[in-house]
Amino acid sequence: MGIEAHQQRMKLMTRSSDGAALCAMDPPTLSVRMYERMPGAPEVVRCGMMCTRDVGCKHYNYRSTESNPCQLYRYRPTNFDVSPDCQHYEEPGQL
Secondary structure: OOOHHOOOOOOOOOOOOOOEEOOEEEOOEEEEEOOOOOOOOHHHHHHHHHHHHHOOOOEEEEOOOOOOOOEEEEOOOOOEEEOOOEEEEEOOOOO
16 A cells, blocks of 8 residues: 555646636645645655545645645635635546
């Protein structure tokens, strides 16, 4: 199972009309602190590591202005919008 976590790839969700990054507006399952290891990595990468460590996480928001900027989703959000300080990532193939 640990090997699968290392192979997980996340993809930025974008609006098809102009490529703008989308943000999930639905409530997250969890809001968590950043992954403590890899302190030099970009925060969005550290947030992705938190998602890969959570068995049920298939989606996450990275919100650069929040105190706990990593929002994990154990379900597929359905409401999205463009927000300048937020990016939503999903595991490819999730419908």
